[in-house]
Amino acid sequence: MRDVILVTGATGTIGREVVRLLAGRGEAVRAMSRTPSRVPSLPGVHAVPGDFHDPASLERAVAGVTGLFLLTAAGPHVPAHDLAMIEAAVAGSVRKVVKLSVIGADTAGAPGSAWHAPGEDAVRTSGMAWTLLRPSTFASNTLAWADMIAAGKPVPSMTGDGRQGVVDPRDVAEVAVEALTSTAHDGKEHTLTGPELISEPGQAAVLERILGRPVTTVDVPLERAREQLIASGAGAEFADMAVSGFASVREGRNAVVTPDVEEILGRPAVTFETWARDHRDAFARPPSR
Numbered sequence: 629m630r631d632v633i634l635v636t637g638a639t640g641t642i643g644r645e646v647v648r649l650l651a652g653r654g655e656a657v658r659a660m661s662r663t664p665s666r667v668p669s670l671p672g673v674h675a676v677p678g679d680f681h682d683p684a685s686l687e688r689a690v691a692g693v694t695g696l697f698l699l700t701a702a703g704p705h706v707p708a709h710d711l712a713m714i715e716a717a718v719a720g721s722v723r724k725v726v727k728l729s730v731i732g733a734d735t736a737g738a739p740g741s742a743w744h745a746p747g748e749d750a751v752r753t754s755g756m757a758w759t760l761l762r763p764s765t766f767a768s769n770t771l772a773w774a775d776m777i778a779a780g781k782p783v784p785s786m787t788g789d790g791r792q793g794v795v796d797p798r799d800v801a802e803v804a805v806e807a808l809t810s811t812a813h814d815g816k817e818h819t820l821t822g823p824e825l826i827s828e829p830g831q832a833a834v835l836e837r838i839l840g841r842p843v844t845t846v847d848v849p850l851e852r853a854r855e856q857l858i859a860s861g862a863g864a865e866f867a868d869m870a871v872s873g874f875a876s877v878r879e880g881r882n883a884v885v886t887p888d889v890e891e892i893l894g895r896p897a898v899t900f901e902t903w904a905r906d907h908r909d910a911f912a913r914p915p916s917r
């Protein structure tokens with residue numbers, strides 16, 4: 629029987645790209661979403677419904693699957709969602725799981741560890757072959773700035789001058805596909821970063837140069853950041869985790885660059901500048917309000 633890889637989070641930033649790359653390699657892919665019609669139509673890709681809140685839907689999604697790319701959406705429910713999907717995979721026929729985690733998940737007390745460490749532990753003890761991917765902050769997070777840039781407004785920056793190894797989501801997806809399609813990364817934990825450290829004001833300066841229009845940042849102190857997150861509808865637990873992440877970056881605790889992407893892919897990791905050039909059009913839209 630042919631190997632089939634289930635990709636969860638298949639309509640999101642990383643999962644969408646994992647699906648595209650697997651399809652390009654001729655793999656049989658099952659792409660899970662709560663709204664399967666949102667999965668792009670590609671050869672070899674079969675969209676299936678699945679909701680982490682509904683264990684029966686996960687059992688159906690994973691039936692007959694041999695490989696799993698496990699991505700759960702950010703939030704305090706990550707541990708419960710990871711565990712539900714791993715339970716379904718173990719009960720089914722899955723032999724290998726690649727879990728998307730977060731940089732620092734293996735460091736007790738680090739931001740993101742509370743969300744991702746339980747799933748990491750469950751993956752390691754699942755009996756399946758496994759790989760853990762711990763990316764730094766995604767270059768694509770700056771797409772949230774697009775409307776403000778288009779409207780000529782400064783973008784709020786929560787992380788001060790703190791620098792991070794901002795990573796291109798395409799690199800993360802390419803590494804995931806390597807791990808899913810070979811045994812070379814079984815039992816390995818990779819921390820995925822870009823090739824250089826850059827702050828949010830630094831990212832703004834790169835965008836300003838590439839877009840040819842002013843891109844400025846305004847520093848938002850942590851207390852204000854928490855208030856703004858709550859006002860925008862985030863729950864208190866989510867806001868607290870986000871603020872502890874911002875504090876960690878401000879204090880230089882996420883100033884980490886690793887060689888993992890280059891070692892795995894055999895070429896340098898993509899810079900923020902290249903990501904920004906490739907996504908220039910996404911910043912060109914008129915303000916939505």
Ligand SMILES: NC(=O)c1ccc[n+]([C@@H]2O[C@H](COP(=O)([O-])OP(=O)(O)OC[C@H]3O[C@@H](n4cnc5c(N)ncnc54)[C@H](OP(=O)(O)O)[C@@H]3O)[C@@H](O)[C@H]2O)c1
Pocket residue numbers: 636637638639640641642643660661662663666678679680681699700701702703706728729730731762763764765766769
């Ligand atoms: N952003 C960063 O800088 C960063 C850095 C490191 C690690 N991470 C980690 O990366 C992950 C997020 O990845 P991403 O940015 O690619 O995701 P994303 O773009 O936010 O997409 C989330 C995906 O999860 C799916 N989803 C949401 N709720 C679901 C549910 N109840 N049941 C089934 N599927 C559900 C969505 O699919 P549908 O809506 O179609 O169902 C969507 O495909 C998180 O675990 C986060 O901690 C993020």
